[in-house]
Amino acid sequence: MIRLVSPRTLRKLGILGMNRRNVGFIGRCNVRRNYRLVDDKLLTKHAALDRGVPTPELYGVVEYQFEINDIVEELAQRESFVIKPVQGSGGKGILVITGRDGDHFVKSSGAVIDADALRRHTSNILAGLYSLGGRNDQAMIEALLDFDPVMAPYSHEGVPDIRVIVYRGVPVMAMIRCATHASDGKANLHQGAVGVGIDIGSGCPVAAVQQGRLVTHHPDTGARFTELKIPRWQEILELAAGCAEMCGLGYLGADIVLDRKRGPMLLELNARPGLSIQVANQEGLIGRLHRADEIADRCDTDAERIAAAREAFSVENMVPLAEQAAALS
Amino acid sequence: MIASKLKIGLVAAFLIVFGLGLTLYKAGRLGLPLLPGESREVWTIESKISFKPSSGPVEVDLKMPQALGGWVLLDEHFASSGFGFSVDDEAGRREARWTRQDLERPTTLYYKIQSYRANVDSLPDYPVQLDSKPRMQADQLTAMERLVELLREKSTGPETLARLLIQDLNRSEPDADTAFLIDSYAGSLQELMLHVMTFAEIPAHLVRGIRLEDGRRRQTLSAMLEIYDGDRWVLLDPVSGEVGLPDDFFVWQRGPGTVLRVMGARDSRLEFALVSNNVPAKTVVSMEQQSEQFALLDFSIYALPVEQQGIFKGLLLIPVATFMVVLLRLIIGVKTSGTFMPVLIALAFLQTTLWVGLAIFLVIVGVGLWIRSWLSHLNLLLVARVSAVIIVVILLMATMAIIAYKLGLDQALTVTFFPIIILAWTVERMSILWEEEGGHEVLIQGGGSLLVAVLAYLVMSIPLVAHLTFNFPELLFSLLGVVLLLGKYTGYRLSELYRFREMVKPQ
Numbered sequence: 001m002i003r004l005v006s007p008r009t010l011r012k013l014g015i016l017g018m019n020r021r022n023v024g025f026i027g028r029c030n031v032r033r034n035y036r037l038v039d040d041k042l043l044t045k046h047a048a049l050d051r052g053v054p055t056p057e058l059y060g061v062v063e064y065q066f067e068i069n070d071i072v073e074e075l076a077q078r079e080s081f082v083i084k085p086v087q088g089s090g091g092k093g094i095l096v097i098t099g100r101d102g103d104h105f106v107k108s109s110g111a112v113i114d115a116d117a118l119r120r121h122t123s124n125i126l127a128g129l130y131s132l133g134g135r136n137d138q139a140m141i142e143a144l145l146d147f148d149p150v151m152a153p154y155s156h157e158g159v160p161d162i163r164v165i166v167y168r169g170v171p172v173m174a175m176i177r178c179a180t181h182a183s184d185g186k187a188n189l190h191q192g193a194v195g196v197g198i199d200i201g202s203g204c205p206v207a208a209v210q211q212g213r214l215v216t217h218h219p220d221t222g223a224r225f226t227e228l229k230i231p232r233w234q235e236i237l238e239l240a241a242g243c244a245e246m247c248g249l250g251y252l253g254a255d256i257v258l259d260r261k262r263g264p265m266l267l268e269l270n271a272r273p274g275l276s277i278q279v280a281n282q283e284g285l286i287g288r289l290h291r292a293d294e295i296a297d298r299c300d301t302d303a304e305r306i307a308a309a310r311e312a313f314s315v316e317n318m319v320p321l322a323e324q325a326a327a328l329s
Numbered sequence: 330m331i332a333s334k335l336k337i338g339l340v341a342a343f344l345i346v347f348g349l350g351l352t353l354y355k356a357g358r359l360g361l362p363l364l365p366g367e368s369r370e371v372w373t374i375e376s377k378i379s380f381k382p383s384s385g386p387v388e389v390d391l392k393m394p395q396a397l398g399g400w401v402l403l404d405e406h407f408a409s410s411g412f413g414f415s416v417d418d419e420a421g422r423r424e425a426r427w428t429r430q431d432l433e434r435p436t437t438l439y440y441k442i443q444s445y446r447a448n449v450d451s452l453p454d455y456p457v458q459l460d461s462k463p464r465m466q467a468d469q470l471t472a473m474e475r476l477v478e479l480l481r482e483k484s485t486g487p488e489t490l491a492r493l494l495i496q497d498l499n500r501s502e503p504d505a506d507t508a509f510l511i512d513s514y515a516g517s518l519q520e521l522m523l524h525v526m527t528f529a530e531i532p533a534h535l536v537r538g539i540r541l542e543d544g545r546r547r548q549t550l551s552a553m554l555e556i557y558d559g560d561r562w563v564l565l566d567p568v569s570g571e572v573g574l575p576d577d578f579f580v581w582q583r584g585p586g587t588v589l590r591v592m593g594a595r596d597s598r599l600e601f602a603l604v605s606n607n608v609p610a611k612t613v614v615s616m617e618q619q620s621e622q623f624a625l626l627d628f629s630i631y632a633l634p635v636e637q638q639g640i641f642k643g644l645l646l647i648p649v650a651t652f653m654v655v656l657l658r659l660i661i662g663v664k665t666s667g668t669f670m671p672v673l674i675a676l677a678f679l680q681t682t683l684w685v686g687l688a689i690f691l692v693i694v695g696v697g698l699w700i701r702s703w704l705s706h707l708n709l710l711l712v713a714r715v716s717a718v719i720i721v722v723i724l725l726m727a728t729m730a731i732i733a734y735k736l737g738l739d740q741a742l743t744v745t746f747f748p749i750i751i752l753a754w755t756v757e758r759m760s761i762l763w764e765e766e767g768g769h770e771v772l773i774q775g776g777g778s779l780l781v782a783v784l785a786y787l788v789m790s791i792p793l794v795a796h797l798t799f800n801f802p803e804l805l806f807s808l809l810g811v812v813l814l815l816g817k818y819t820g821y822r823l824s825e826l827y828r829f830r831e832m833v834k835p836q
Contacts, residue, residue, distance in 0.1 A: 004826040005833055011821075015829055019659060020819035065710070127711030129761060191766065212832060279832050325833035 005325075012328050013321060014284030016275055025289070029168065029250025030271050037247045038269040042086045042140055047246050053239060054265045056257075057143040061086070068122050071141065072115050076103070080144040083118075085125040085137045091188060093130025095121050096159070098144060109157045109184070145265065148258040150231055153223035154178045154196070158187055162198070162230070162256045162264075164240035165273055165285070168296035170305045171237045172288045172313065174198040175280040176230075180210070181220045189276040194218060196225050197281030201314025203233030207282045214282075214320065236264045237310070241302045243269055282321045288313060337817055341810040348807030355801060365796040368607040369445045371403065372541055373638065374579065376440040378589060380597035382432035387412075387593040389427040389438060394538075397580040399448035408439035432594060444579070445608075452536075452564065452574060455583065457557050459532045463524050469513050472506040477529045479506075487531045488563050488572070491556050494525055495570040519552050519567060532557035536564060537588060538580040539601050544639055548601040550581060550588060604639045606799070630799060643676070645798040648805055650675050650785040655815050657781050662824030665781050666758050666774040673748045674778070675785035680746035683786060687779070689744050690752075693725050694775070697756035698763070705760065719753040 010017070016025075037043050048055045059081055062071050075081060075097075084094040095118075096108040104112045124130070125139040151160045158179025165173045175197050182192030189195045194215060197206035208215050208225040217224055230236070240254040243266065253273025256264050278285050295308040355361045378389060393416075396402055407414060412427040427438055465473065480497075484490035497507050498518050514521040519535055526533035533556040540551050553574075554565045564574050574580075582588050591597035630641050650672040657663045665671055678686040700721050704714055726744045734742060755778075763771045788794060797804055 003830060004823075005830050007821045007826060009833060010826070010829060013833070015821075015825075015832075017819070017821040017825050018662070019822060023817055023819050123710060129711055279829070282832075321832045 009325050009328055010284075013324055014286035014288075015278055016285040016289070018275065020286075021275065022272075025167070025251040026272055030252070031248065034248040035271050038249065038252065038271045039087055039089075041084065041088070041268055042138065044247070044266075044269055045140075048266050051242070051246055053242060053246065054259075054262055056082070056145055056259075056265055056267070059141040059143060062122055062126065062139040062141070065123060065126055068119050068126075071122070072118055075118065075141065076115070082142045082144055083122060083125070083139055084142070085130045086140050087131040087135075087137050088125075089131070091186060093121075093125055096144065108159075145257050146260045148231065148260050150228075151176075151258055153221050154194075154218055154225070154228060155187075156180050156218070156220040158183075158193075159257055161187055161267055162236060162258070163270075163273065163277060164237065164254045164256065165277060166240050166244045166252055166254055167289055167292045168250050169241055169244040169302065170292040170295050170299075170309050171200055171240050172292050172309070173277050173281055173283075173285060174200055174240075175277045176205075176228075178218060180218070182210075189274070189280075194225075195276055195280030196228070197277070197283075198230060199313075199315050200237070201310045203230040203236070204228070206315055207280065207320070209279050209282075212279060230258070232258065232263055234306070237306045238302060239264050239266060241306055245302075279321075282319070283315075334817060337813055341813040344810030344813070345807045348803050348805065348810070351803040351806075352801045355803075361800055363797070363801075365607070365792050370605050371443055371445045371608040372579070373441065373443050373604045373606070374539065375602040376442075377437050377600045377602065378440070378591075378597065379435065379437040379600070380591050380594040381435045383593060383595045385431070385593045387427075387429045387432045388591070389594075389597075390590040391425045391427075391440060391599075392582055392586070392588045393423040393425055393440075394442065394444075394579065394581040395422070395583055396444060397450075397452050397583060398574050398578075399446050399450035400444050400579060401447045403443040403445065405443075406439075406441040408441075412438065436594075446576075449576075452555075452562065452580070452583065455555075455562055457532050459530060460523075460527045462527055465524075466513075469510065472509050473525065473528055476506050476510065477525060480525075480529065486558065487529075487556055488558050488565075490529060490531070491522075491526065491533075491554065491563070491565055492570045492572075494522060495554070495565060495567060498522065499568055499570075519554070522554050522567060526554075526556055534584045536580055536584075537582045538578050539603070541577040541579055541603055541605070543603065543605045545601070545603045548603055550599065550601075553578065555583070606638070606642075607796075630802060642795075642799055643679070645802055645805070646679075646789045646795065647672060647676070648808055649794055649798060650789055652808055652812060653785040653788055654781055655812055657784065659815055659818055660822060662822030663777040663781055664774050665778040666755060666762070667751075667778070670751055670755060671778050671781035671785060673751045674782035675789060677747045678782065678786040679789060681743040683783065685743065686747075686786075687783070689729065689747065690779070692729065693722060693744075693747070693752055694756055694759065696725055697722055697752070698760055701756050701760040702763075705764070715753060715757050718756050719749060722749055722753045722756065 037047060042061065045055050045058060047053075059078070060071060060074065062068060079100055080098050082094065082096050085092070088094065097105045098108050099106040101112050104114050105118060106112055122139050125137055128135050128137045131137040145159060147155075147159055154160050154176065155178045160176050160178050162174060162176050164171050175195050177187035177189065178194040178196060179187050180192055180194055184191065187193050189209075192211055194208055194210045196208045198204070199206050205225045205228050210219065216226065236256055236258075239256055243254045244250070244252060247269055249269075249271055251271075251273075253270040255267040255270065257267050259265050275285075291312050292309070295305055295312060299305045299308055352363075356363050376391070378391060380387075380389070389412075393405075394402070407425065409427050412429045414428075415426050417424045417426060425440060476497075480490050480493050484493055497503055498511065498521065500507075503511065510521055511518065514524075523533055523535065533554060536553045536555050537550050538553070539548055542548065552567060554567050555562055556565065557563075563572060565572055566575070589597065589599045630638055630645075651669065654665070654669060654671060658665065658668075674686075674690065677690075680686075681689060697718060701718055704717055709717065726747070726749070729744050730742050733744075759771050759775060762774060
C-alpha cells in the first residue's frame with residue numbers, strides 16, 4: 001500500500017500545490033501578454049539590457065537554417081559558449097561547450113562532439129524540437145559564464161544557478177540547483193539534482209535535498225552544503241526583485257548565476273516556477289506568500305521590500321518538515 | 330478574485346441546473362426514460378434516388394415500402410426541392426411521385442422513414458398464381474427441361490427443389506446445363522430462378538427489400554425468392570438457400586413490379602443509408618402516437634439526417650472523454666503526453682475494442698520508436714523527420730493489417746481507426762523524451778496517457794453514458810458547468826500527496 005500524506009497535513013504545512021499555483025498565483029498575478037517577455041529569452045535579454053541588468057554576453061542569434069554553417073564557422077574561433085533555444089522550456093535543448101579539443105568541442109559533461117553535431121543541434125532548435133508547442137524557433141549563442149569559484153565545489157558538470165521566487169516584487173524563497181552525476185549535469189531536481197534551500201535573510205543554506213531526501217554533502221564532489229555562503233546576496237536579491245517590474249509578472253522565478261568578475265547575472269526568467277523549491281527549503285510557500293502580500297501592500301520601493309523580506313523570511317533554526325508534520329499529528 | 334470565483338460559481342450553477350432541469354423535464358413530461366432499460370431498435374432508412382437529366386419532363390415514381398413481417402413505420406419524410414410531389418394510393422399500395430418539367434443538373438431526391446419491428450411476424454397470405462411459361466430459344470429450352478427433370482428427381486417437393494436449385498446455381502463450378510443457363514441469362518440469377526420455378530410449375534415471385542446494416546451508406550435493394558409449397562409460401566435466401574424471413578430484412582416490395590420508375594432521366598440509382606438507434610420502448614410508443622406534438626423531440630438529435638445522427642453518436646461521447654482527462658489531470662495528477670491525445674486514442678479503442686486496440690497501439694508506438702531512434706542518427710530537419718515517422722507508421726499499419734488478415738485475425742484490421750498523425754507525433758514526442766529525460770519518463774508519460782485513454786474508453790463504453798449523451802444532449806451543459814468549476818479547483822492533486830510524502834516522512 002502506498003502511503004500518502006493527508007491533504008490536511010499539507011494544508012497545515014502551507015505547501016503550495018500545482019492547481020493552487022496555477023489558478024491562485026500564476027493565473028491571477030501573471031498577465032498573459034507579459035508571458036512573451038519571459039518565454040522569449042531574446043526579449044528577456046533586450047529588456048534586461050535596457051534596464052542595465054547584467055546578463056551573459058550575446059554572441060549571436062541564428063534564425064534560418066542557411067545561417068547555421070556561418071555561425072558554426074564563427075564558433076570555431078571561440079573557446080567556450082552556450083547554445084540555447086530562444087523559446088525553450090525546462091532547460092531543454094541547452095548545449096554548453098566548455099572548451100575545445102582541436103577542431104572538436106568539449107561539452108560540460110566532458111563528451112567531445114564535432115562541428116556536425118553542433119549543426120544538427122542548432123538545426124533541431126530552429127525546427128522547434130525543444131520549444132513550447134513545437135513551433136519554429138531561433139537559437140541564441142551566449143558567452144559561457146565564468147562562475148564564481150565559491151560555487152564550483154557544489155556543482156558537477158554544470159552551472160549552479162540560483163532560483164529566486166519573486167511574488168509582487170518581494171523575494172519569497174530561494175534555492176540553488178546543483179547538478180549531479182545522477183542528473184547528467186542538468187540542474188533539474190526531478191532528475192536527481194540537489195536543491196539547496198537558501199535563507200532569504202542571510203544567503204546561507206537552509207537544507208539540501210536530493211530526490212526528496214535531506215543530504216548534507218554533494219554526492220559527487222563531497223562538498224558540505226553547510227559551509228556554503230553565497231557572496232553578494234543583497235545584490236542577488238536586488239537583481240531578482242528588479243525583474244518583477246521589468247517583466248510585469250506578479251509571480252515569477254528568476255534564475256541567476258554568479259559570475260567571477262561581473263557578479264550576479266540574470267540567466268532567464270520563468271513564469272511558471274516549479275514547486276520543488278518548497279522541499280529544498282523545508283517550508284511551504286503559502287504562508288510566505290501571504291506575508292509577502294502584506295509586505296507588498298506596505299512597501300513602495302524594491303529596497304524596502306527586500307529589507308522587509310530579509311527580515312520576515314529569515315530562518316534562524318530550520319525545523320525539518322517531517323518534524324513539523326509529526327508535531328501536527 | 331472573490332468576484333471572479335462567484336461569477337464562475339453562478340455561471341456553473343446555472344449551467345448545471347439548466348442541463349439537469351431540461352433532462353428531468355424531458356424525462357418527466359415527455360416520457361424519455363433516464364435508464365437505457367427496455368429499448369427498441371429503430372431503423373432510420375434514408376432512400377436516395379439520384380439521376381442525371383436527359384430531355385423533356387421528368388417523372389419519378391417510387392413504390393413505398395410495404396414493411397411486412399411486423400415492421401411499423403413511425404415517421405416518413407420527403408425531400409423534393411423544385412419538384413411537384415404527390416402520394417398516390419393504388420390498390421392499397423402507396424406510391425410517391427415527383428414530377429418536373431425540365432431538369433438541368435444531376436439531382437438527388439430523398440425519402441426518409443423510421444421504422445421498427447413491433448412483432449416478429451411471418452409474411453401474410455398472398456394470392457397463388459402461376460405465371461405463364463417464358464419464351465425461350467431452343468437450346469435454352471432443352472437445358473431448362475433437363476435441369477428441371479434432374480431437380481425433380483432429386484427433390485421431394487417444391488421447397489427442396491428450390492433449395493437444390495439455389496445450391497446448383499451458387500456452386501463455383503456448376504454442371505454444363507446450369508452453366509449454360511447462367512450464361513444465357515447474363516448473370517441474372519434471380520430471373521433464372523423464377524423461370525426455372527415457372528417451368529417446374531411452382532408459383533414463385535421475388536421479395537425485394539433492404540439488408541439492414543448499421544452505419545451503411547450506399548446499400549442497394551436485394552431480393553429473396555418466395556415459392557408456394559402447395560399449402561403455404563416459403564421464403565428462401567437466393568444465395569445461402571436458408572428458409573424464412575431474416576431478422577435484418579426489411580421488405581420493400583413483395584411480388585412483381587418495379588420499385589423505382591424514372592422517366593425523362595438517365596442513370597437513375599436507388600441507394601439507402603441506414604442507421605439504427607436503440608430508442609426506449611416508451612419513446613417509440615409516444616412517437617407513434619403523437620409525433621407532431623413532440624416539439625422538443627423535434628429539436629433533438631433524432632431530427633438530424635441519418636448520416637449526421639451516426640456522426641453525433643460518436644461526437645457526443647467526446648465531452649465525456651475530455652471530462653475524464655480533466656479529472657485525471659487536475660484531481661489525480663496523471664502525466665500524459667499531449668493533453669488530449671488520450672481522448673483520440675480512446676476513440677480509436679471504441680472502434681477496435683480494448684485489448685486489440687492496446688496491442689495495436691503498443692506495437693506501432695514500440696516499433697515506431699525503434700525506427701525513430703535510427704532516424705535520429707540521420708540528422709534530418711524536424712518536419713521531414715515527422716513526415717518520415719508518419720510514413721513509417723502508415724507502413725506499419727498496412728503491414729499489421731496484411732499479416733493479421735493472412736493469419737485470420739480480422740480484429741487487427743481495425744488498425745485503420747487509429748489517428749495516424751497523432752500516433753506519429755506520439756512516437757516523435759516519446760523519442761525526444763527518451764533522449765532528453767530517459768526511458769523512465771517515457772514510461773511514466775506513455776503509461777499515463779494509456780491509463781487515461783483506457784479509463785476514458787471504459788467510461789465511453791458504458792451503455793448508460795451512451796444512452797444519456799445521445800438522448801439528453803442537454804446534459805452537456807451540466808458537464809460544462811462542472812468543468813468550469815474544476816477549472817477553479819485549487820486543492821492538492823492526488824499525485825502531490827505522493828510527491829510531498831517524502832518531505833514529511835521521518836528520516
